[in-house]
Amino acid sequence: MPAPAKQTVKRQEPFEVSPGFKLRPAKGTTTASSGVPVTTGGVKVSCFLPPWYPIIWEEMIYWRSKFWLYLATYMLSPLLFLLSFGFGVGRRLQMIMPGGMSYLDFLVPGVVALALFNNGVTSVTIRMFYTRLFWQSFESYRLAPVSNFSLCLGYTLAGAMRGLFAGLVVLFMVFLLVPSLRPNGNFAVAMLLASFCFGAFGVLIGLCLRSFDDQALVSEFIFVPVTFLSGTLIPVERLPGFLQHLVWLFPLTPAAELLRATLAGNGFNGQLAAVLGGWTVVFFALGWLKLKMLDG
Amino acid sequence: MKQGGVFPAAFAEAGRTQKGAALAVRGLVKRYGSITAVDGISFTVRWGEIFGLLGPNGAGKTTTIRMLITLTRPTAGELYVAGHPVNGNPVAVKRCIGVVPQQNNLERELTGRENLLLHALLHRVPRGERERRIEELLAYVGLSSRAGDRVQYYSGGMARRLLIARALLHHPPILFLDEPTIGLDPQTRRRIWDLIQLLNRDGVTVLLTTHYIEEAESLCHRVGIIDRGHLIALGTPAELKERLGNYCVEFLNEQGTERHFFATRSEAKEYAAVSASYADLVNWFTLRRTHLRVLDEYLLAPISNRSLLIGHVLGAGIKGFLTSLVVFLTASLLVGGFQFSVLCFIQLLIICLTFACLAVAVAMVAGGDKDTLMFTNLIVFPMTFFCGTFFPVEQLPGMLGHLSWGLPLTAATYNLRALVLTGTGRLCWFFQSLGWLAGLYMTAYLLLKWRRED
Incomplete structure (x- = not known):
């Protein structure tokens, strides 16, 4: 075997490090870093943090550095919806309300659902899009000894958290504008369920995107129709005939209806929750599968 | 060591x-x-x-x-x-x-x-x-x-x-x-x-x-x-x-780089000396252009800022124009009664170019993926709702109705609506939208210049 160039390893700039530097294993630990017992002998090392935690951790770092900016962006679009639809044309929209409901009562849960949807889905979609196709830092996640399920779950939770936070901000703002609202436990559960569903939806879309054009396509063909038709700003009953049935294919429709029913104090509608849960399972499973099939 | x-x-x-x-x-x-x-x-x-x-x-x-x-x-x-x-x-x-x-x-x-x-x-x-x-x-x-x-x-x-x-x-x-x-x-x-x-x-x-x-x-x-x-x-x-062979001699000549392998250094040197005195030993040198730096390539290109900007604005503007034509076509099939004229298409083109300028300006400022979402929320969203697109701006509560005239899309939307529905627009709206185009073009130009000199 040829001597691999007998260079004297003498570090200078930019490796300013002391030559006597040496690492030693800490007592009682093995050197392998996984959470499973290591075969080379030694004490079992376990790690109690869930494997998806780093994804959330990274998200929190971004929050920390841009908290106020995020807060402003979360507040702006719901505020626009409320001001323009609720207080602006809302008084004139009273006549389209089925069953004499006040339009504002109708709008508030819709706007909350939209906040959950927009922020939950787009935040995770954009993050995946950029880290996967642009910065390629998604690879470092794929190289971690973490199951695809955990990765999928981590991203879903990151999106859900983002959506949930936006939803809470909206709710707080709504309180200032419409103090008569009475959120309850059922409403909170509905919010959790919806945000998780949208997180999973975001993961699926994020994994399916192949280019910038895809992103535009998705926003035109999925986000815009879903935003406007899903019973958020206009009652489903007032849509043209065939659309009334078609919109139940959007995940936002059951979410908005569930939020509306629970906020009105009508109890937890099991059927709506089941539809939403079904979508969650479908999105999550497809995202998981897509991640598993990822190649290249 | x-x-x-x-x-x-x-x-x-x-x-x-x-x-x-x-x-x-x-x-x-x-x-x-x-x-x-x-x-x-x-x-x-x-x-x-x-x-x-x-x-x-x-x-x-x-x-x-x-x-x-x-x-x-x-x-x-x-x-x-x-x-x-x-x-x-x-x-x-x-x-x-x-x-x-x-x-x-x-x-x-x-x-x-x-x-x-x-x-x-x-x-x-x-x-x-x-x-x-x-x-x-x-x-x-x-x-x-x-x-x-x-x-x-x-x-x-x-x-x-x-x-x-x-x-x-x-x-x-x-x-x-x-x-x-x-x-x-x-x-x-x-x-x-x-x-x-x-x-x-x-x-x-x-x-x-x-x-x-x-x-x-x-x-x-x-x-x-x-x-x-x-x-x-x-x-x-x-x-x-x-x-x-131990030694490799590389020549860079008109045909490209040639390589020859030799067992000993002296043989290689001899060959190099004899065969081509003008040849220069070259090192392998790779310049990687990563796809992340494509814009830098544009920025480095020997093109004036103005051409660069016009190229981008026209590219994006025409794309938007074609998209809105499709929208118009679909809408006229559904609704009917639209009056299309040359003026109305000019107005439409102005809108598209205005937004292309805005997009270039945003792109010059945006730092990364986190910014994308922010700009959508802070710029695109308000514009969508407050520019008289879905409902008249007079319907907005309080001062918002007046303030919305300070957005680039409002005058253009009103003029386009008037043109399409009645066939005649208003000159003041037309000039307002033209003013926005000019203003945003200048903004984009200055930002591009700043980015290029930075």
Whole structure:
């Protein structure tokens, strides 16, 4: 075997490090870093943090550095919806309300659902899009000894958290504008369920995107129709005939209806929750599968 | 240099005593459609050696590595990493390997230390070990003083060193380096070589790809030469040189670079002196243009700012114009009664160009993916709702109705509506929209100029 160039390893700039530097294993630990017992002998090392935690951790770092900016962006679009639809044309929209409901009562849960949807889905979609196709830092996640399920779950939770936070901000703002609202436990559960569903939806879309054009396509063909038709700003009953049935294919429709029913104090509608849960399972499973099939 | 670097001695022993080969590759094939990237490659890497895959760009080196590190699925063939089948148990494989990718894939908005912490969390480095290992590795690659800076401000060499530190954080027995010194200056390159040798002395098995012959020669114990997906030679650098010749003379002439191999230095020199006195010995030099810097290419191009801006604005504006024509067509089928005139299309074009200017201006300011969402929320959304698109601005509560006339789209929307519905527009609205176009064009121009001179 040829001597691999007998260079004297003498570090200078930019490796300013002391030559006597040496690492030693800490007592009682093995050197392998996984959470499973290591075969080379030694004490079992376990790690109690869930494997998806780093994804959330990274998200929190971004929050920390841009908290106020995020807060402003979360507040702006719901505020626009409320001001323009609720207080602006809302008084004139009273006549389209089925069953004499006040339009504002109708709008508030819709706007909350939209906040959950927009922020939950787009935040995770954009993050995946950029880290996967642009910065390629998604690879470092794929190289971690973490199951695809955990990765999928981590991203879903990151999106859900983002959506949930936006939803809470909206709710707080709504309180200032419409103090008569009475959120309850059922409403909170509905919010959790919806945000998780949208997180999973975001993961699926994020994994399916192949280019910038895809992103535009998705926003035109999925986000815009879903935003406007899903019973958020206009009652489903007032849509043209065939659309009334078609919109139940959007995940936002059951979410908005569930939020509306629970906020009105009508109890937890099991059927709506089941539809939403079904979508969650479908999105999550497809995202998981897509991640598993990822190649290249 | 005495023994002992980043790895604890006990660990190095564990690596050496493991049975079998560190890596085993048998009949590896990867096809992308009709293109065969890797065509039946077989080799093994022993524990404790530095193995190099040498070959030109596009030979299949990176594809081979990506299959070994579980990121790409092989079309056919068997792959074992530390005795674990890559197909059967990818998570076990991932535990044994550290990867230094060709391209910087660190999280740019995190600091160096945060990047390492993220990796430690992902690889489940025990809590008590994390801080210590991170600080030690930062010191090891000489980045302690810059660890608190965001990675986006790192130089290429610093990013590469941080990538190496990251790959070592979970103490993998096998390290993969894909073109570890590409794009680095000669000095930094030698430092990276030193680092790799030091690691190897501490017991780490290394597989690296390179297209620098001297890198393979000085660093690797054994080298496999890959060309067009085939492994055409395998052996120690000495054996390979014996086969090919020790010395290579490269000429850069009108036909391109020619290479000739010789057994001894004197023969090579003689040939060089005799055959072409004008020829210059050239070094292999690669300039990588990553897709991340495409805009930089534009910015560096010898085109005036004005042409650059007009090109982008027209490109985006016409795309928007065509899209809105489709919208108009669909709407007139559904609703009917629209009066289309030349003026109405001019107004439409003005709207599209205005937004193209706005988009260019935003693109010049935007820093990254986090900004995209922000700009959508802060600019596009208000514009969508407050510009008289869905309902008259007079319907807005209080001052908002008046304020909305301060948005670029409002006058244009009103004029377009009037033109389409009644056939006549209003001159004041037309001039307002024209004013917005001019203003945003100037803004975009100034931002572009600023970005280009920055």
